[in-house]
Amino acid sequence: MVWTRRETMLGGLALLGANALQSPALAKATAYFSGPAVDNGVTYRSTNFANIDRKWQRQVVKYFSSEPIGTVVVDTRHHFLYLIMENKTAIRYGVGVGKEGFKWYGRATIDRKSLWPRWTPPPEMRERHPELPEFVEGGSPKNPLGPRAMYLLRDGVDTGYRFHGTLEPGSIGKDASSGCIRMFNEDAIDLYQRCPIGTAVQVLPHIAEKAPEVSQATPVATPVE
Amino acid sequence: MPAMTGLTRLLSAAAILLTLASCNTTEIAAVEEPAAVPMTGKTDDPAPGFETVSVGTEEDFILNVGRRTYFTQDSSALDSVAKATLDKQAIWLNSNPRWLVKLQGFSDDSGSASKMETLSQKRADAVMAYLVSKGVDPNRLWAKGYGNDREVRDCTERSCKVQNRRVVSNLRTERDAT
Numbered sequence: 271m272v273w274t275r276r277e278t279m280l281g282g283l284a285l286l287g288a289n290a291l292q293s294p295a296l297a298k299a300t301a302y303f304s305g306p307a308v309d310n311g312v313t314y315r316s317t318n319f320a321n322i323d324r325k326w327q328r329q330v331v332k333y334f335s336s337e338p339i340g341t342v343v344v345d346t347r348h349h350f351l352y353l354i355m356e357n358k359t360a361i362r363y364g365v366g367v368g369k370e371g372f373k374w375y376g377r378a379t380i381d382r383k384s385l386w387p388r389w390t391p392p393p394e395m396r397e398r399h400p401e402l403p404e405f406v407e408g409g410s411p412k413n414p415l416g417p418r419a420m421y422l423l424r425d426g427v428d429t430g431y432r433f434h435g436t437l438e439p440g441s442i443g444k445d446a447s448s449g450c451i452r453m454f455n456e457d458a459i460d461l462y463q464r465c466p467i468g469t470a471v472q473v474l475p476h477i478a479e480k481a482p483e484v485s486q487a488t489p490v491a492t493p494v495e
Numbered sequence: 496m497p498a499m500t501g502l503t504r505l506l507s508a509a510a511i512l513l514t515l516a517s518c519n520t521t522e523i524a525a526v527e528e529p530a531a532v533p534m535t536g537k538t539d540d541p542a543p544g545f546e547t548v549s550v551g552t553e554e555d556f557i558l559n560v561g562r563r564t565y566f567t568q569d570s571s572a573l574d575s576v577a578k579a580t581l582d583k584q585a586i587w588l589n590s591n592p593r594w595l596v597k598l599q600g601f602s603d604d605s606g607s608a609s610k611m612e613t614l615s616q617k618r619a620d621a622v623m624a625y626l627v628s629k630g631v632d633p634n635r636l637w638a639k640g641y642g643n644d645r646e647v648r649d650c651t652e653r654s655c656k657v658q659n660r661r662v663v664s665n666l667r668t669e670r671d672a673t
Contacts, residue, residue, distance in 0.1 A: 334534070463583075466660075468653045468654055477538065
């Protein structure tokens with residue numbers, strides 16, 4: 271029996287498929303996504319949370335601090351973003367922190383928010399990756415900002431800091447090579463709903479509560495015996 | 496083990512401080528919440544009731560839908576973000592018909608106390624009308640404005656003000672007097 275070229279190709283593809291299922295890394299990458307979802311007229315791949323470590327999934331946790339209700343606190347080292355709620359609780363989101371996410375710490379406010387924002391790669395990123403276009407339209411499956419972006423300003427000046435979605439759910443909980451604060455797309459949509467323009471944000475290397483477990487931390491207070 | 500004891504002591508001291516700190520928020524808690532149980536434990540522990548979240552529970556509503564709708568200054572109009580939140584609330588409420596909802600309006604805008612009360616009532620009414628337009632039975636809903644009289648915090652900075660211009664959709668199992 272002689273195989274036609276087409277049959278050979280199909281056979282090859284089938285083999286590829288089988289290999290993909292056997293290769294754990296590749297299988298995992300594919301399994302980060304489940305079916306399509308629609309948001310504001312844009313179809314995107316929803317996150318398959320069954321394959322995401324529970325630690326990085328949105329949850330309500332205890333949060334002991336003095337920040338007022340509605341404040342967003344980012345713990346860059348531990349890859350968490352907290353939205354402070356009543357009675358010493360907070361909604362905690364797992365985040366990925368890109369290079370740009372480590373460039374700035376401090377207090378700011380969310381002064382601008384956008385739906386399916388257009389992405390303009392920063393000049394230095396285009397130097398490293400000349401193949402990148404000048405911009406990527408909002409809603410494009412290649413747009414790394416995903417469905418939402420929230421822009422942080424301080425006294426009316428852009429800090430360059432943003433919260434946004436991601437194309438790589440596997441990068442949540444990790445340090446990524448680029449971007450600011452990446453969230454699961456579903457979480458970026460959720461946070462956008464919960465943060466009115468004017469929301470206070472604190473970006474920290476880590477929250478004070480976790481100082482003891484951070485070796486390079488400066489002592490916050492000396493316990494009085 | 497002495498280090499452990501030190502930590503335990505520190506934690507209990509913190510717990511006492513937190514209990515004291517929560518005293519002046521009792522009234523606030525009563526506005527929005529059932530009375531708050533003084534919280535112990537540490538940051539990142541699951542909040543009480545949120546260890547596992549089942550579909551159709553109040554915890555599910557808080558975590559996956561969100562109770563708060565925000566407004567811009569001096570306005571009771573629902574913008575696109577507010578409508579998106581309320582669309583989610585309506586879908587959830589329609590699939591969980593056992594819950595009633597008390598809509599609590601707040602304001603922290605310009606004008607007299609009575610003007611604030613009117614505005615907060617208008618906000619709560621706007622939310623109610625929208626939920627009804629999305630198929631929620633009006634008999635399950637009631638709206639009350641609290642003005643700026645009983646706001647969450649007394650503050651002047653912008654970030655606090657935007658938090659106070661809101662309606663909270665509080666799930667109830669039965670109607671209350673107010």
